[in-house]
Amino acid sequence: MVRLGLIGCGRIGRVHADSITVHPRAELARVVDPFESSAREVGEKFAAPWSTDVEAVIDDPAIDAVVVASPTPTHVDLLIRAVRTGKAVLCEKPIDLDIARVDACSAEIGALTDRVMLGFNRRFDPSFADIRSRVEAGEIGTLEQLTIISRDPAPPPATYVATSGGLFRDMTIHDFDMARFFLGDVVEVSASGANLVSSEIAEAGDIDTAVVVLRGAGGALCSITNSRRAAFGYDQRLEAFGARGMLTAGNQLPTSVRFSGADSTEVAPPYHNFFLDRYTPAYRAELDAFVTGVEPGSTFSPGFADGRAALVLADAANESLRTGASVKVGP
Amino acid sequence: MVRLGLIGCGRIGRVHADSITVHPRAELARVVDPFESSAREVGEKFAAPWSTDVEAVIDDPAIDAVVVASPTPTHVDLLIRAVRTGKAVLCEKPIDLDIARVDACSAEIGALTDRVMLGFNRRFDPSFADIRSRVEAGEIGTLEQLTIISRDPAPPPATYVATSGGLFRDMTIHDFDMARFFLGDVVEVSASGANLVSSEIAEAGDIDTAVVVLRGAGGALCSITNSRRAAFGYDQRLEAFGARGMLTAGNQLPTSVRFSGADSTEVAPPYHNFFLDRYTPAYRAELDAFVTGVEPGSTFSPGFADGRAALVLADAANESLRTGASVKVGP
Amino acid sequence: MVRLGLIGCGRIGRVHADSITVHPRAELARVVDPFESSAREVGEKFAAPWSTDVEAVIDDPAIDAVVVASPTPTHVDLLIRAVRTGKAVLCEKPIDLDIARVDACSAEIGALTDRVMLGFNRRFDPSFADIRSRVEAGEIGTLEQLTIISRDPAPPPATYVATSGGLFRDMTIHDFDMARFFLGDVVEVSASGANLVSSEIAEAGDIDTAVVVLRGAGGALCSITNSRRAAFGYDQRLEAFGARGMLTAGNQLPTSVRFSGADSTEVAPPYHNFFLDRYTPAYRAELDAFVTGVEPGSTFSPGFADGRAALVLADAANESLRTGASVKVGP
Amino acid sequence: MVRLGLIGCGRIGRVHADSITVHPRAELARVVDPFESSAREVGEKFAAPWSTDVEAVIDDPAIDAVVVASPTPTHVDLLIRAVRTGKAVLCEKPIDLDIARVDACSAEIGALTDRVMLGFNRRFDPSFADIRSRVEAGEIGTLEQLTIISRDPAPPPATYVATSGGLFRDMTIHDFDMARFFLGDVVEVSASGANLVSSEIAEAGDIDTAVVVLRGAGGALCSITNSRRAAFGYDQRLEAFGARGMLTAGNQLPTSVRFSGADSTEVAPPYHNFFLDRYTPAYRAELDAFVTGVEPGSTFSPGFADGRAALVLADAANESLRTGASVKVGP
Structure with a gap:
C-alpha cells in the first residue's frame, strides 16, 4: 500500500481523495x-x-507521497519541501505562473525533479490515451496534423481570472501539454485571440477566445x-490526422438515449458539463499512474519538465x- | 436505346417518367x-x-417495354396484353390483391411471366442492396436474424384504405419481399396486429400497427x-445479423448538419418524409435494371414469381x- | 447506515459487494x-x-438487509428465512424456475413479499431508465411499440444450460421484465425460436435464437x-415508439475514439463485452434503490410480484x- | 428558358453540362x-x-448566358468578351491568379462586373447553406468561431501544381470564400504551412499542409x-460556434450501412472520394442560382467582388x- 497525504481540500482535492479511496493499493x-x-469535511x-x-503531511515519515492540490502560488514551496523529505509529489498544474520561479525551483532541487509528477489529467483520458497509443503504434502513419478543440462550459468568476495567469497559462496549458503528448517538442507558436464572451475578462486584460497554431519538431x-x-457543455475533442x-475522439x-420527433431526430442530451464529470476516469487513471x-x-510521466515545457508554450x-x-x- | 411506354401518370408514374428521362439508354x-x-401534364x-x-402504348410496335403504374385492379389485364405483343413489363406491386387472379394470370401467359419485372424498388436501395451483397459474400457468416423496421410517415386517406387490400398486402408486401430477398423461401408466418393509429383504419376493418415474424427455409x-x-418521417431500417x-442500414x-445547444446536442433534421425522397436512387436503379x-x-429480377410469393406471405x-x-x- | 449481508460470492455477488462498498449509506x-x-477472497x-x-447472516440481528446472490434453487428458501427475521431482501432473478414454487413461497410469507426487491438490474440502467421516465412524462405520446434487442456475446457453458431453465426463463426473463417496465401488464405472448448458434444447446433441448412478440394490456x-x-459484444438496445x-438507446x-482510413471510416471499438461492463452503473443504481x-x-420496485410476472411470461x-x-x- | 453556352468541356465543364441538362428552365x-x-464527346x-x-458561343445572340469552365488563364479574356455582348457569365474560380489582372479586368468592364457570378460551388452545398441560413437567423447567437477542415483525397499531378498558383490560390481559395460567406469581411490573416505529403510539391516550391487563421471584421x-x-477520402467539414x-456539417x-464484427463496430464505408461525388447537389443548386x-x-451571388476578395486573402x-x-x- 502507498500512503498518501492530500494538501488542499477544494474541488480538485476532493476528486483526488475519491480516487485514492477507491484505489486498491x-x-x-x-x-x-x-x-x-x-479539511474536516473531506476528512x-x-x-x-x-x-x-501542512506540516502534518510534510513531516510525517509514514506518508510516502503527497498530492499537491492547493492554490498555484503555493505549489513550488510545497513541492520543494515534500521532495526533500523523500516523498513523491503529484502536483496540480501549473507548477507556477512564473517561468523564472519554475526554473529556480528546478535549480534548487536538481535531480529530485524526478520525484514529481504533473497533474495533466487529460493524458489519462481513455479516449485520448487510446489515440496516442495507436498513433505511436503507427496506425495512421506519420502524424501530420493534430486538431484540438477545447472549450469550457462557462467563464470562471472575475476574481479567478485576475489571478489565473490568463487563458494560455490557466486553460490552454492543458492543450499545450496534449500537443506535446502527441508531437513531442514544439518549435514554433502562433497565437490569435479575441474578446467575445465576457466583458469582465476583457476588463481584466485577458482574452476569452483563441486559436493557437503549433509546429512540432518533426x-x-x-x-x-x-x-x-x-x-452545450464541456467541449473536449481531439483529432490526429x-x-x-x-x-478522432468526440x-x-x-447516456446513449436519442429522441426523434416531428421537428428533429437523433437528439442527444447535453454533453458532460465540466471536468469532474468528463474526466472522472482520467483522474482515476492518473492517480493509478502516480x-x-x-x-x-x-x-513519473508527465514529469516536472513537461510542466515547465507547457508553461514555455503559454508564454510564447x-x-x-x-x-x-x-x-x-x-x- | 430502349423505347418505353408509361401507363399511369400518377405519383409513381411520374417517378418512372423522371427515371426514364435521365437514363442514358x-x-x-x-x-x-x-x-x-x-397524361398531358406528364407528357x-x-x-x-x-x-x-392505353392501346397507343400496347399496340405500338416501336415500343419495346412498358411500365405499368396504373391502379392495382388493372395490372393483370395490362400485363397480359403487353407481354402478348412481345413487350417487357415493369409492373408496380402488387400484381393483384387476389392470389387466385395472380395464378390465373400465370396460367394464361405461361413462360411469358419471364418478361415481367416486379416493382419492388427497395431491392435497389443502395444501402439495402449493399447489405444483401455483403451477406451473400459471407461478410457476416450465416444469416441468422433479419430485423426490418418499416413505418410510413402518415396513414393514407380512408378512401385509399378501403381498396388497398389491407396493411399486409399494401404496405408490408414490400417488407415481405425484402425478407425473401435475404432469406429466400419463407416457410412460416406469425403475425400480430393492433389498431393504435387511426380510427378510420379500424372502421375499415384493417390494422395500422403490426409485428410479423417469418421463418426462412434455412x-x-x-x-x-x-x-x-x-x-419523425419515413422510418426505413434493416439489420442483418x-x-x-x-x-445495419439506418x-x-x-443534410449532415447537427445542432448542439443548451438543451440538446447533435440534433439532426427530420428524416426524409416519404418514399419519393427516400427511394429516389432506388427508383433510378430499378429502372436501370429493367x-x-x-x-x-x-x-428480370425480381420477377413475376417474386410478386406472387410476397402476396402469399401477406395472405398467410x-x-x-x-x-x-x-x-x-x-x- | 444500512448493514448488509451478502449470500453468494460468485461473479454477481462480487458486483454487489463492490456496489455496497462504494455506497455512502x-x-x-x-x-x-x-x-x-x-467467501475468504471476497471478504x-x-x-x-x-x-x-448462511446462518451467520440470517441470524445476525445487526444485519438489516440481505443480498441473495446464490444459485437459483436456493433463492426461495433463503428469501423466506430472511424476511421472517425482519430483514429486507434483494433477490437475484429469477425467484425460482418453477412458478408453483414461487406461488407457494408467496402463500407462505404473505405480506412479507413487500420486503423483497428483485434484481432486475436493467431497470436501473441510466439510458433505459431515462427513456422510461420520458415515456411516462408523455414525451412520445402514447407508447405503441417497444423494440428490444438483447443478445449475449457468447453462449454459456453446456453445464449451465442444463440447469438454466432455458432461454426464456434464464435470459429473456430480463427482457420480459423490461417489457413490463414499459407496457405494464402483458396479455398475450407469441414466441418463435430456432437453433442456429450452438449444437450443445440444441442437444440440451433448448433454443438459442428467438423472437417473442408481446401485447400489453393497453x-x-x-x-x-x-x-x-x-x-461484436453484448447487444443491448431498446426503442420506444x-x-x-x-x-432509442443504442x-x-x-471510448469515443473513431478511426477513418482507406477502407473504412468512423470505425468504433467493439461494444462492452458483457453485463459486468455494460451494466456497472445499473448495478450501482439498483443497490442504491435497495x-x-x-x-x-x-x-421496493421491482418487487416479488414483478419477479413472478416475468416468469409467467417465460412460461407462456x-x-x-x-x-x-x-x-x-x-x- | 435560359439558353446557355458552355466554354470548356473538361471535368468541371461536364458537371455543368449535366446540371444544365436536368434544369427545367x-x-x-x-x-x-x-x-x-x-467538344464532340460532350456535345x-x-x-x-x-x-x-469560342466565338460560336460568344457571338451567338441567341445565347443568354455563358459558363466559363476553361483553364484559369483564359477566364479574364472570355469574361470580358462575354459580358460585352450582353451575356451573363458563370465563371469558374479563380478569376485569375494575378490580383493585378483581376483589378484591370474590373476597371475595364466597370458596372458589367454585376453580370458575373463566381463558381464557388460550396456556398450551395445543402449542408453548408443550411448552416449559413441558420446562423443568419440567429440560431447560435453571435458567430464567434468558424472551423473549416478541407482536405483533398490525393495530391494533384506535379504538372498541375506548377501552374496552379499554389495551395492557397488553388485549393484554400474555396475555404477563404467559405470564411467570407460566414464572417463577411476578413481583416487579418495568419498562415502556417508545411511539406509533409509530397516531395514533388515541395520541389515545385509549394506547401501541401496548412493551417490558416482569419479574423473577421466583427x-x-x-x-x-x-x-x-x-x-479516407474527401474531407469537407465545417463547424460554426x-x-x-x-x-456542424460532417x-x-x-450509404447508411454500418458493419459490426469481432474487431470493430459501426464501420462505415469510405467518404465520397472527391468533389464530383461530394458536391453534385451543390453544382446543381449553383447552376439553378445562376x-x-x-x-x-x-x-448574382457570389459575384466578381467575392472572387477578388478570396484571391486577396490567398495573397495575404x-x-x-x-x-x-x-x-x-x-x-
Whole structure:
C-alpha cells in the first residue's frame, strides 16, 4: 500500500481523495487544508485524519507521497519541501505562473525533479490515451496534423481570472501539454485571440477566445481552438490526422438515449458539463499512474519538465498574441 | 436505346417518367392515362407524346417495354396484353390483391411471366442492396436474424384504405419481399396486429400497427415492425445479423448538419418524409435494371414469381392474424 | 447506515459487494459462501467478515438487509428465512424456475413479499431508465411499440444450460421484465425460436435464437429479439415508439475514439463485452434503490410480484413455442 | 428558358453540362472546347451543338448566358468578351491568379462586373447553406468561431501544381470564400504551412499542409485546416460556434450501412472520394442560382467582388507564410 497525504481540500482535492479511496493499493493517510471546515469535511467524508497544518503531511515519515492540490502560488514551496523529505509529489498544474520561479525551483532541487509528477489529467483520458497509443503504434502513419478543440462550459468568476495567469497559462496549458503528448517538442507558436464572451475578462486584460497554431519538431502542425464558454457543455475533442488515416475522439454523452420527433431526430442530451464529470476516469487513471510511479523502479510521466515545457508554450503564445508574429521556441 | 411506354401518370408514374428521362439508354416513347389532364401534364413535362388511350402504348410496335403504374385492379389485364405483343413489363406491386387472379394470370401467359419485372424498388436501395451483397459474400457468416423496421410517415386517406387490400398486402408486401430477398423461401408466418393509429383504419376493418415474424427455409428468423404513422418521417431500417457480425442500414438524413445547444446536442433534421425522397436512387436503379433486363440475353429480377410469393406471405399473415397461430407456407 | 449481508460470492455477488462498498449509506457487514475460498477472497478484498455459514447472516440481528446472490434453487428458501427475521431482501432473478414454487413461497410469507426487491438490474440502467421516465412524462405520446434487442456475446457453458431453465426463463426473463417496465401488464405472448448458434444447446433441448412478440394490456406491441451469441459484444438496445416520436438507446462504447482510413471510416471499438461492463452503473443504481427502500417509509420496485410476472411470461413463451399459437396471459 | 453556352468541356465543364441538362428552365445551346474530341464527346452526350471555336458561343445572340469552365488563364479574356455582348457569365474560380489582372479586368468592364457570378460551388452545398441560413437567423447567437477542415483525397499531378498558383490560390481559395460567406469581411490573416505529403510539391516550391487563421471584421476567428491528401477520402467539414450553440456539417457517406464484427463496430464505408461525388447537389443548386440570376430583376451571388476578395486573402496568406507574421487586410 502507498500512503498518501492530500494538501488542499477544494474541488480538485476532493476528486483526488475519491480516487485514492477507491484505489486498491493506495491509502488516504491524511488530508490538510488551512480552512478547517474544508479539511474536516473531506476528512470525515473519506474517513481520513485531517488537520489545518501542512506540516502534518510534510513531516510525517509514514506518508510516502503527497498530492499537491492547493492554490498555484503555493505549489513550488510545497513541492520543494515534500521532495526533500523523500516523498513523491503529484502536483496540480501549473507548477507556477512564473517561468523564472519554475526554473529556480528546478535549480534548487536538481535531480529530485524526478520525484514529481504533473497533474495533466487529460493524458489519462481513455479516449485520448487510446489515440496516442495507436498513433505511436503507427496506425495512421506519420502524424501530420493534430486538431484540438477545447472549450469550457462557462467563464470562471472575475476574481479567478485576475489571478489565473490568463487563458494560455490557466486553460490552454492543458492543450499545450496534449500537443506535446502527441508531437513531442514544439518549435514554433502562433497565437490569435479575441474578446467575445465576457466583458469582465476583457476588463481584466485577458482574452476569452483563441486559436493557437503549433509546429512540432518533426514538422507536424497542431491547432488549438479555445473558448471560455460553450452553451452545450464541456467541449473536449481531439483529432490526429496522418498519412494513412485519422483518429478522432468526440464529446461524450451521459447516456446513449436519442429522441426523434416531428421537428428533429437523433437528439442527444447535453454533453458532460465540466471536468469532474468528463474526466472522472482520467483522474482515476492518473492517480493509478502516480501510485504505480511511487513503487520502486518506476518513473513519473508527465514529469516536472513537461510542466515547465507547457508553461514555455503559454508564454510564447502570449508573446505571439502581443507581437502578431510567430514565436520560435528553443529546445 | 430502349423505347418505353408509361401507363399511369400518377405519383409513381411520374417517378418512372423522371427515371426514364435521365437514363442514358432509355427513351420515354409515350405516356398514357385515362385522365387527360394527367397524361398531358406528364407528357409535356417530360417532352413525350401522350394520350388517354392505353392501346397507343400496347399496340405500338416501336415500343419495346412498358411500365405499368396504373391502379392495382388493372395490372393483370395490362400485363397480359403487353407481354402478348412481345413487350417487357415493369409492373408496380402488387400484381393483384387476389392470389387466385395472380395464378390465373400465370396460367394464361405461361413462360411469358419471364418478361415481367416486379416493382419492388427497395431491392435497389443502395444501402439495402449493399447489405444483401455483403451477406451473400459471407461478410457476416450465416444469416441468422433479419430485423426490418418499416413505418410510413402518415396513414393514407380512408378512401385509399378501403381498396388497398389491407396493411399486409399494401404496405408490408414490400417488407415481405425484402425478407425473401435475404432469406429466400419463407416457410412460416406469425403475425400480430393492433389498431393504435387511426380510427378510420379500424372502421375499415384493417390494422395500422403490426409485428410479423417469418421463418426462412434455412432456419433464419425475420421480424417486421410496421406502423402507418411515424412522427419523425419515413422510418426505413434493416439489420442483418449473422454468426460473424451485423450489417445495419439506418434512416437517412437530407443534410449532415447537427445542432448542439443548451438543451440538446447533435440534433439532426427530420428524416426524409416519404418514399419519393427516400427511394429516389432506388427508383433510378430499378429502372436501370429493367432497361438492362430488356436487352438481349438478360433476365428480370425480381420477377413475376417474386410478386406472387410476397402476396402469399401477406395472405398467410392475414390468416395468422385471424387465428392467432403461426401459418406454414408451402414451397 | 444500512448493514448488509451478502449470500453468494460468485461473479454477481462480487458486483454487489463492490456496489455496497462504494455506497455512502451502506456497509458490507458480512459475506458468506459455502466455498470457503470464495467467501475468504471476497471478504478480504472488500474488508468484510466472512464465513461459509448462511446462518451467520440470517441470524445476525445487526444485519438489516440481505443480498441473495446464490444459485437459483436456493433463492426461495433463503428469501423466506430472511424476511421472517425482519430483514429486507434483494433477490437475484429469477425467484425460482418453477412458478408453483414461487406461488407457494408467496402463500407462505404473505405480506412479507413487500420486503423483497428483485434484481432486475436493467431497470436501473441510466439510458433505459431515462427513456422510461420520458415515456411516462408523455414525451412520445402514447407508447405503441417497444423494440428490444438483447443478445449475449457468447453462449454459456453446456453445464449451465442444463440447469438454466432455458432461454426464456434464464435470459429473456430480463427482457420480459423490461417489457413490463414499459407496457405494464402483458396479455398475450407469441414466441418463435430456432437453433442456429450452438449444437450443445440444441442437444440440451433448448433454443438459442428467438423472437417473442408481446401485447400489453393497453394495446401496445413489443418485440424481443434474442440470440445467445453476438460477434461484436453484448447487444443491448431498446426503442420506444409512440404517437409523437421515438426514444432509442443504442449500444455503448468504451471510448469515443473513431478511426477513418482507406477502407473504412468512423470505425468504433467493439461494444462492452458483457453485463459486468455494460451494466456497472445499473448495478450501482439498483443497490442504491435497495438501500433507499430499506429505509423507513419506502417500498421496493421491482418487487416479488414483478419477479413472478416475468416468469409467467417465460412460461407462456415456452407454451407458444410448443404449440405455434399465441398464448393469452391472465391478469 | 435560359439558353446557355458552355466554354470548356473538361471535368468541371461536364458537371455543368449535366446540371444544365436536368434544369427545367435551362437549355444547353452550345458547347465549345479547343480539343475537338472533348467538344464532340460532350456535345453528343448532352445532345447539344458543339464546336472548337469560342466565338460560336460568344457571338451567338441567341445565347443568354455563358459558363466559363476553361483553364484559369483564359477566364479574364472570355469574361470580358462575354459580358460585352450582353451575356451573363458563370465563371469558374479563380478569376485569375494575378490580383493585378483581376483589378484591370474590373476597371475595364466597370458596372458589367454585376453580370458575373463566381463558381464557388460550396456556398450551395445543402449542408453548408443550411448552416449559413441558420446562423443568419440567429440560431447560435453571435458567430464567434468558424472551423473549416478541407482536405483533398490525393495530391494533384506535379504538372498541375506548377501552374496552379499554389495551395492557397488553388485549393484554400474555396475555404477563404467559405470564411467570407460566414464572417463577411476578413481583416487579418495568419498562415502556417508545411511539406509533409509530397516531395514533388515541395520541389515545385509549394506547401501541401496548412493551417490558416482569419479574423473577421466583427471579431470572429476562423481556422482553416488543409491537406493535399486524406487517406479516407474527401474531407469537407465545417463547424460554426456561437454564443448559444454550434452547428456542424460532417463528412457524407454514400450509404447508411454500418458493419459490426469481432474487431470493430459501426464501420462505415469510405467518404465520397472527391468533389464530383461530394458536391453534385451543390453544382446543381449553383447552376439553378445562376439561371435564376439571369432572369430579369435578379443579381448574382457570389459575384466578381467575392472572387477578388478570396484571391486577396490567398495573397495575404502567402505573405504571412513568408514573413511569419499576421497580415492585415484592408477593406
